[in-house]
Amino acid sequence: MDGIFNVLKPPGMTSQDVVAVLRRILKTKKVGHGGTLDPDASGVLPVFAGTATRLLEFAVEGQKQYLVEITLGQRTDTGDDSGQVVEELPVPNLTEASILKVLQAFLGPQEQLPPMYSAIKINGQKLYQLARKGVEVERTPRAIEVYRLELISFTERTLTLAVDCSKGTYIRVLGEDIARALGTCGTMSFLLRTQVGPYQLADSHSIQEIEQDPEGCCQAPVTAVQHLPQVQLTPKQADRITNGVRTTVQQVEEGRCVLLGPENQFLGIGKCLEGRIQAEKIFAHYRLEEE
Numbered sequence: 524m525d526g527i528f529n530v531l532k533p534p535g536m537t538s539q540d541v542v543a544v545l546r547r548i549l550k551t552k553k554v555g556h557g558g559t560l561d562p563d564a565s566g567v568l569p570v571f572a573g574t575a576t577r578l579l580e581f582a583v584e585g586q587k588q589y590l591v592e593i594t595l596g597q598r599t600d601t602g603d604d605s606g607q608v609v610e611e612l613p614v615p616n617l618t619e620a621s622i623l624k625v626l627q628a629f630l631g632p633q634e635q636l637p638p639m640y641s642a643i644k645i646n647g648q649k650l651y652q653l654a655r656k657g658v659e660v661e662r663t664p665r666a667i668e669v670y671r672l673e674l675i676s677f678t679e680r681t682l683t684l685a686v687d688c689s690k691g692t693y694i695r696v697l698g699e700d701i702a703r704a705l706g707t708c709g710t711m712s713f714l715l716r717t718q719v720g721p722y723q724l725a726d727s728h729s730i731q732e733i734e735q736d737p738e739g740c741c742q743a744p745v746t747a748v749q750h751l752p753q754v755q756l757t758p759k760q761a762d763r764i765t766n767g768v769r770t771t772v773q774q775v776e777e778g779r780c781v782l783l784g785p786e787n788q789f790l791g792i793g794k795c796l797e798g799r800i801q802a803e804k805i806f807a808h809y810r811l812e813e814e
Contacts, residue, residue: 524549525573526741527582531727532560532568532716541730545570548734557582557747558690558719563605566716567727575744577804578792582747585720586670589686592713593698595705596680602638602695603711612707614680622682625704626672629697634664638696667692681712721749744806745781745789753781754793754800761809765790769801784809 532541538559546554555576557569566589569582596614599606637643643662671687682701686694695711702709717724728740754775756764761784763770775795782790782800784807791805 524551524737524741525575526571526743527575527578527722527747528570528572528733528740529722529727529742530568530570530733531724531729532565533729534563534565537562538568541568542570544730545572545733548730548737555579557585558587560716561603561695561714563603564714564716566714567719567722567724568716569719569722569747571744571747572741574806575747577806578744578747581750582720582722584690585722585750586718587688587690587692587716587720588718589688589694590675590713590715590717591684591686591694591698591711593682593684593702593709594680594712595682595702595707595709597710598699598702598708599710602693602699603714606710610708615706617677617679617705619674619677622674622677622705625701626674626684628704629672629701630669632666632668635667635691635693635696635700636664637662638693665691669697682709683713721746743789748781748792751779751781751792752776753783754795755783755787756790756809758785758809758811760800761785761790762811764793764800764802765805765808766810767802769799771799773798775800779803 528545530541538556542554542556546552549572551572553576554570554572557571557579560566560568571579596612597608598610600609668689673685675683675685694714698709698711733740754772760770760772764782777795780793780795782793784790788807790807790809792803793800794803
């Protein structure tokens with residue numbers, strides 16, 4: 524089966540656990556996920572199957588949305604409440620105004636240091652594997668961007684936030700940094716991912732639903748690239764481009780585009796340069812009928 528599954532990942536499963544289950548359900552090894560979600564977290568996990576795995580890069584690039592709870596006054600070694608407490612600090616009296624002022628400072632482009640408890644590899648080893656051995660290594664800060672940081676609610680010891688952010692953003696680290704800016708420490712106590720690119724929580728399916736009706740839960744591969752401009756090709760253009768011939772197409776923006784053939788058939792991804800489109804990823808080769 525070629526397509527994309529918007530999986531509602533339950534807490535307690537790793538992203539790779541979900542992939543393994545779908546490999547069994549779909550009876551194929553060609554399955555991959557579009558962006559790791561922490562084992563204790565839940566929410567949207569796009570899983571790509573069959574030829575759709577060629578579009579995984581677009582899911583990873585997509586903007587993400589989260590609902591997160593930060594518990595103040597304690598920090599753990601993992602950044603969430605599954606870890607061991609390594610720091611405790613008093614929590615100052617917070618007001619809505621003081622919290623909003625701090626949140627404002629975390630909007631926009633910035634650099635973030637990846638946590639030791641992450642799947643990033645250094646010299647062939649995942650950081651969390653080193654962390655479990657008590658080894659800490661130097662990490663390089665990464666460029667991220669926070670587009671929205673909304674205060675949903677707060678108590679004396681908790682903040683609940685809605686976050687829109689770029690790829691590569693670690694919400695656990697963001698929570699720790701916000702707590703530090705508020706004059707205390709903190710750890711993530713709840714995380715729900717509500718969106719990855721075009722895939723939203725409201726349209727997600729549980730593993731049980733997918734097992735009962737795989738075809739009904741499967742979305743077309745083209746949904747992964749719906750943010751790209753679409754180019755409607757004539758039969759002749761479709762024949763040339765999908766068979767490797769760089770072809771002139773009028774009034775097309777520079778950059779990547781979705782190639783659609785007759786009857787809106789998804790042919791693949793092309794790249795336009797100086798008014799000419801070159802095939803980049805082809806999913807269907809169009810053949811012009813000979814007269």
